[in-house]
Amino acid sequence: MTCKEKILSEDYIDLINYFVLPQGTVEGNDDIFCYIPINERFLSIYYSRSILPPLEVSSYYYRYIPRLYGLMEPFAPEALDRNFDIQPLVRSGITLVQREPLSLTGRNVVLGFVDTGIDYRNPVFRREDGSTRILAIWDQSVQTGTPPDGYIYGSEYTREQINEALQSDNPLELVPSTDEIGHGTAMASAAAGSALNGGLDYLGAAPDADIVVVKLKQAKQFLRDYYMTPDDVPAYETNDIMLGIKYVSSFRVPFEKPTVICLGLGSSFGDHSGSSSLSDYVSNVGSEINQVVVIAAGNEGNAAHHFSGYIETGQSIRAEMMVSEGTRGFLLELWGRIPDFYSVSVRSPGGEVVPPVSGRLGQSVEYTFVYEKTKVRLDYQTIESETGNEVAVIRFESPSPGLWTVIITREGGDGTGNVNMWLPLRQFVDGRVEFLQPTPETTITSPGFAEPPITVSAYNSRNNSFYINSGQGFSSNGDIKPDIAAPGVDISVATGMVQGKTLVGTSTGTSLSAALAAGAAAQFLQWAVVEYNSPYVGGVAVRNYFLRGANRESAYTYPNRQWGYGRLNMEGVFNWIAGLPAL
Incomplete structure (x- = not known):
């Protein structure tokens, strides 16, 4: 079996290795595994499931369990066939710096997207002569073409191939x-x-930027089954996302061709401190010279999927969840911080109780209720290897509708006594599951807590109100996220074509606020790198320029859990550079 066949096969599990393997080849070591190097630390490795234990935290380190990422919420344009509305670009100061004397349109900057692909035929991605502005597409879901060199799977389409296609009848x-x-x-x-x-x-924000696109392939079915993710909901694996980011980053040419990578994907799992493998990797990529990573804050702020509480030593708290009829199942993660340690119990709507499971011993318990016809599996890892904190993963299969209660007892430790629980992304639950006393803070999705990437929340630029579903900060250890807010409500987007012309609709969410901020970053990199005004800038510098130029209201204190350091304003950025008064 070739490595490509292993990568695509349901009989092989996709893992991220955190260390360099001994001498070997990318094509694989017999039928057990093969791998693709990502960087000097990470490998995307594909193991035969026949020799591995079942996918459970008790059988793996938590960090090795593959994670699913979603599109924040199912994408559907909210209105079709609308007139283009330039107002969000104006309010962000983007159109002012597009005009003379600065004329910042993203020229000679690469804007990369690792997402669901692109409609390359749409005029909105073509030049006036009809040629494409897309440098390349790596479509991981199509296996009929030639993959990029070193990536083994999918098909790469170059600018020349796209232009040839655009000139053909089909x-x-x-x-x-x-x-x-x-x-x-x-x-x-x-x-x-x-x-x-x-x-x-x-x-668009950067209408002359070059474009690179990675279309992610869908996650494997066995992983969707583990997370009990609905079959009709798009879901993507860590491995494919990391390789996609690597691909886009390869187009960067220091001091000549800077790159902006925009991510509109997220996961609600992890300890929300920027410690996942994807967070680590985007931190590394975002630290490179002439490269910026922009990440959507997610749309989980109003999902009622986060619970936070404080527990005195020897005391307990109860987190109640309402589960709707027809819910297939879901996972829940509970995180406690060292040196505290806890025990966990679960009470069903009918009153049956899973006896307390202590984190002290890293226990795993599977419990089938007598009357509820529900199976609950609780996996404890006393010391999660990446963060050092305590994590419990609770898996509910066929949960009875009604009020479920998770009872957390602080057994000891002289730490903060704070615990957090997160449910999956809203669309990853086949039904409705909500905490009755949710916490909207610390709901930015992973990898949004990574440093130094720019994490962007969303607001309505027409009335300056915060978008209610936008993820909120800060991180679980108090680090400042989001960095900035950008327009994300009723944004004009390309939704299709009619008789060869772009059909414009509107859409809402932090993916769009991140996209506008990414376009603004391309504008800044044109000024700094392409025009050689500050050629050594990287992600940290661009972020800090954005923060200095942001609009801030006197009614708020900054940094802010919702707004970060304020509202994106490119005019304010260049006024600050020029020494002009703040707007």
Whole structure:
């Protein structure tokens, strides 16, 4: 079996290795495994499931369990066939710096998207002569073409191939890459859409930027089954996302071709401190010279999927969850901070109780209720290897509808006594599960707590109100996130074509606020690197310029759990550089 077959096979599990393997080849070591190097620390490795234990925390270190990432919420344009609305770009100061004398349009900057693909045929991604602005597409879901060198799977389509396809009667015969969902196309159009009809019909934040796209393949079924994710909901694996980021980053040429990588994906699991493998990797990528990573804060702020509480030593608290009829199942993660240690019990709607399971011994318990027909598995890891904290993963299969209660007892320790629990992304639950006393703070999705990437929350630019579903900070250890807020409500996006013309609709969410901020970052990199005004800048510098130029209201204190350091304002950035008064 080739490595490509292993990567695509349901008989092989995709893992992230945190250390370099002994001498070997990318093509694989017999039929047991193969791997693709990501960087000097991480390997994307594919193991035969036949020699591995079942996918459970008790059988693996927590950090080795593959994580699923989603599109924050299912993407659906909220309105079709709308006139283009430039107002969010104006309020962000983006259009002012697009005009003379600065003329910042993202020229010679690469804007990369690791998402659901792109509709490359749409005029919003083409130049006035009809040629494409896309440098390359790596479609991980199509196996009929040639993969990028060193990546083994999927198909790569170059600018030359895309241009050839655009000149043919049936472009998809030559470049069969599409965006059936539309999420990636929407993000790319908001960040980098061409100026159609002089910007009257459409205009992105960086309309002259070059575009690189990775279309992620869907997660394997056995992993979706582990998380009990609905079959019709898009879900993506860590391995594919990390390799996609590596691919986009390869187009960066220091001092010549800076790169912005925009991520509109997230997960609600992890300890929310930026410690996951994907967070570690984007931190590394975002620290490179002439490279910026921009991440959506997620749309979980109003999902009622986070519970936070304080427990005195020897005392308990109860976290109540309402589970709707027809819920197939779900996972819940509980995190406590060292040196405290806890025990956990679960009470069903009918009153049956899982006896307390102590984290002291790292126990694992599976309990089947007599009357509820529900199976609960509780896996404890006393010391999670990446964070050093205590984590319990509770898996509910076929939960009875009604009020479920998780009882947490602080057995000892002289720490803060704070515990946090997170449920999956809203769309990853086949039904409705909510905490009755949720906490909207610390709901930014992973990898949004990574440093130094720019994490962006969303607001309504028409009335300056915070978008109610936007993820909120700070991190679980108090680090400042989000960094900044950008318009994310009723953003004009490309939603299709009618008789060869771009169909404009509107959409809402932090993916769109991240896209606008990514386009703004491309504007800044044109000024700093391409035009050689500050050629050594990287992600940290760009973020700090953005924070200095942000709009801040006197009614709020900053940094802020919702707004970060304020609202994105590119005009304010260059006024600060020029020494002009703040707006």
